[in-house]
Amino acid sequence: MNPKRFSSSTRPSTTVKSRFACGFLRALWRINRQRRTSTSASSREICRRYLRVKVAADVSMASAVGSRRAWSRAILLRKLRNQGQNGTVRVRRMSNIPRMRKRNICGNKCTEEVAGTCQAEQLRKLVPGGEEMDMCNLLGETAHYIECLTTQVNVMRRIAEILST
Amino acid sequence: MEKESTTPLNWTTSSFGMEIQPNDLNCAAADQLPNSFFNPNWDNSVDQSDPFESALSSIVSSPAASNAAAIPGRECLMIRELIGRLGNICNSGEISPQTYVAGNTTTNNNSTNTSGYNTPLNSPPKLNLSIMDSQIRGSLPINGHQVPFHPTLAPFSADPGFAERAARFSCFGNTNCIGLNETDFPYGLMPGMEYGKMSNASSNQQFKVVGSQMGVQENNKQEGNVVVKRKFIRLPRPSTPENAELGDSREGSSVSEQIPGGEVSTKVDSDANARKRKSISRGKAKETPSTPSAKHQKTTVENEESNAKRSRQDEDAGNEKDSAKAKAKADSKAAGDGNQKQNKDNSKPPEPPKDYIHVRARRGQATDSHSLAERVRREKISERMKFLQDLVPGCNKVTGKAVMLDEIINYVQSLQRQVEFLSMKLATVNPRMDFNMEAQLSKDIFQSRGALPPTLYPLDSVMRSIPYGYQPQQMQALHGGIANETENRFPVNSLSALSRNNPSVQLHLPPMDGYGEAVPQVSAPWEDDLQSVVQMGFGQNQQQSFHGSGAAAQMKVEL
Numbered sequence: 001m002n003p004k005r006f007s008s009s010t011r012p013s014t015t016v017k018s019r020f021a022c023g024f025l026r027a028l029w030r031i032n033r034q035r036r037t038s039t040s041a042s043s044r045e046i047c048r049r050y051l052r053v054k055v056a057a058d059v060s061m062a063s064a065v066g067s068r069r070a071w072s073r074a075i076l077l078r079k080l081r082n083q084g085q086n087g088t089v090r091v092r093r094m095s096n097i098p099r100m101r102k103r104n105i106c107g108n109k110c111t112e113e114v115a116g117t118c119q120a121e122q123l124r125k126l127v128p129g130g131e132e133m134d135m136c137n138l139l140g141e142t143a144h145y146i147e148c149l150t151t152q153v154n155v156m157r158r159i160a161e162i163l164s165t
Numbered sequence: 166m167e168k169e170s171t172t173p174l175n176w177t178t179s180s181f182g183m184e185i186q187p188n189d190l191n192c193a194a195a196d197q198l199p200n201s202f203f204n205p206n207w208d209n210s211v212d213q214s215d216p217f218e219s220a221l222s223s224i225v226s227s228p229a230a231s232n233a234a235a236i237p238g239r240e241c242l243m244i245r246e247l248i249g250r251l252g253n254i255c256n257s258g259e260i261s262p263q264t265y266v267a268g269n270t271t272t273n274n275n276s277t278n279t280s281g282y283n284t285p286l287n288s289p290p291k292l293n294l295s296i297m298d299s300q301i302r303g304s305l306p307i308n309g310h311q312v313p314f315h316p317t318l319a320p321f322s323a324d325p326g327f328a329e330r331a332a333r334f335s336c337f338g339n340t341n342c343i344g345l346n347e348t349d350f351p352y353g354l355m356p357g358m359e360y361g362k363m364s365n366a367s368s369n370q371q372f373k374v375v376g377s378q379m380g381v382q383e384n385n386k387q388e389g390n391v392v393v394k395r396k397f398i399r400l401p402r403p404s405t406p407e408n409a410e411l412g413d414s415r416e417g418s419s420v421s422e423q424i425p426g427g428e429v430s431t432k433v434d435s436d437a438n439a440r441k442r443k444s445i446s447r448g449k450a451k452e453t454p455s456t457p458s459a460k461h462q463k464t465t466v467e468n469e470e471s472n473a474k475r476s477r478q479d480e481d482a483g484n485e486k487d488s489a490k491a492k493a494k495a496d497s498k499a500a501g502d503g504n505q506k507q508n509k510d511n512s513k514p515p516e517p518p519k520d521y522i523h524v525r526a527r528r529g530q531a532t533d534s535h536s537l538a539e540r541v542r543r544e545k546i547s548e549r550m551k552f553l554q555d556l557v558p559g560c561n562k563v564t565g566k567a568v569m570l571d572e573i574i575n576y577v578q579s580l581q582r583q584v585e586f587l588s589m590k591l592a593t594v595n596p597r598m599d600f601n602m603e604a605q606l607s608k609d610i611f612q613s614r615g616a617l618p619p620t621l622y623p624l625d626s627v628m629r630s631i632p633y634g635y636q637p638q639q640m641q642a643l644h645g646g647i648a649n650e651t652e653n654r655f656p657v658n659s660l661s662a663l664s665r666n667n668p669s670v671q672l673h674l675p676p677m678d679g680y681g682e683a684v685p686q687v688s689a690p691w692e693d694d695l696q697s698v699v700q701m702g703f704g705q706n707q708q709q710s711f712h713g714s715g716a717a718a719q720m721k722v723e724l
Contacts, residue, residue, distance in 0.1 A: 046592055053588040056588075153583045
């Protein structure tokens with residue numbers, strides 16, 4: 001990954017932002033429509049809705065970014081798997097998984113040299129799909145993930161503000 | 166450095182010191198460029214210079230003028246032909262050409278006035294031809310790139326035989342003339358000097374190339390080359406102009422000696438080299454008398470050469486300076502202007518390797534591929550860490566990768582927590598039915614929006630104020646705080662106190678009335694401890710449900 005591509009691709013553009021906003025609003029609208037049908041506003045209902053909103057935010061962010069990034073791929077894949085467990089969708093085994101596993105081995109080795117293993121492992125857990133990345137990719141993905149998270153937070157905050165008023 | 170492909174044959178049999186220098190120049194050029202180039206340098210010897218100059222007859226008239234032409238790789242064939250013809254000429258014995266074939270990797274300069282094919286009269290022409298052909302062939306595959314051709318023909322252009330040859334090779338001359346003429350003229354009478362400089366550097370490179378041919382092919386070649394360059398430079402400098410010629414011849418002989426060693430493994434017999442050496446020495450003695458017509462020019466040339474040699478040292482210093490400037494340009498092989506090329510050449514000899522070896526081992530560093538790759542990887546990591554440093558607020562002050570990683574982790578966690586909190590908030594907000602429309606409008610708004618909404622900001626501040634911990638803990642704390650507010654179900658945490666004090670939390674609590682149960686459920690998937698505390702009985706499905714979009718459905722079923 002050359003630095004140019006690295007720097008350019010790690011900066012989520014406004015298009016990603018708008019795409020995320022559109023996708024998230026649509027998902028939110030769908031969730032709220034369901035809620036409207038079910039008039040009960042119990043705490044469980046709200047909790048369930050919270051989980052749905054959370055997942056919707058993640059997935060819409062990942063889909064806005066696309067499959068270029070490892071973390072967005074991981075989120076989308078996870079969503080697919082969960083759907084598969086529900087029986088709605090059969091998960092298609094992704095071909096690149098074994099390759100990434102292989103990279104993981106050397107990644108662990110490298111990690112120990114560069115920084116504390118525990119920190120790297122924590123970061124791996126935090127960044128979606130980070131378990132399968134070596135240190136270089138992990139840092140790059142983390143950078144992109146952070147930027148996307150900030151945009152996500154901004155958009156969601158704005159939406160919440162608008163809705164609450 | 167893979168310069169093995171380049172087959173520079175330095176026949177430093179030039180009768181004139183000038184000739185030797187250009188050869189050196191060619192060599193230097195070869196080193197710098199990965200692709201082997203054919204730089205047939207036409208020595209001051211009358212024969213060779215003539216064909217080139219014929220094309221440049223006007224230029225030829227001036228003794229000092231040297232023709233430098235950048236010849237594209239296709240013209241290498243032309244060079245071959247020229248060589249063959251030269252060989253024929255040599256056979257005829259009319260002219261004493263010293264065949265100089267310099268396989269120059271560098272596209273830029275072969276601006277060597279004399280360093281063409283100098284076949285001493287005495288030397289058997291055929292041997293030279295065969296050698297040269299083989300060399301040429303070897304170089305040809307690599308020659309795809311431009312071949313810089315700088316035959317400095319000026320001194321001997323006067324010979325009639327050369328004119329005929331020149332007519333034959335007019336195409337050659339045309340190509341040749343372009344670059345060098347320009348370069349030569351600015352220098353005026355002193356073309357030889359600069360070329361001499363160039364030649365020194367180039368000769369070093371040629372040696373390297375030869376070594377590579379011999380199978381040495383070492384990564385350390387560059388260093389060795391540098392040493393060689395120094396040697397050459399040293400030798401010509403001290404010598405007075407007249408002595409300089411001798412010194413050059415000596416150098417040339419030394420060069421030839423080194424070359425035969427390399428050639429032995431490859432193509433040429435050491436005997437042939439020895440002959441050539443002899444012939445060179447002879448050629449010097451003979452050439453001057455043999456070519457009466459050229460004598461005048463030669464004398465002038467020699468004077469010039471001597472001047473050039475004297476000025477070499479100065480020029481060398483200048484070259485080094487120029488090299489720094491030219492570094493940036495070194496990569497561009499195709500640069501057209503002869504002047505630029507010369508500058509490049511000057512610059513190249515000191516630092517040829519950088520273009521091709523991106524990772525260089527410093528002294529004491531391991532040079533095996535593994536350690537090199539490791540170094541590259543570390544550089545990459547540090548680069549990304551730097552990038553992350555800019556992203557994460559408050560990370561600029563931090564030094565040390567471990568601490569920085571901690572900061573990054575905390576920041577990511579806080580962001581994720583914010584997302585969770587916002588999603589919670591969105592779930593609790595009672596949506597209006599025109600929500601979608603408003604959202605569409607809001608989309609445009611928040612794209613341009615810079616500042617945070619004041620009402621929400623306290624919440625964010627709370628989120629940030631919470632010491633960075635791990636997600637589950639934080640969630641626990643937050644929920645605990647909320648629970649305390651609502652149902653007093655959980656023990657009060659310090660964090661909860663924070664949240665309590667914060668009015669924004671208070672604001673949010675009312676819509677969350679029913680959350681006493683819901684919140685712990687949410688937090689459960691993150692933390693096992695919470696699960697035990699909550700005891701909601703959701704059990705096994707929570708993990709999956711949390712991650713999946715279908716979580717809600719599962720939850721619903723359970724509930």
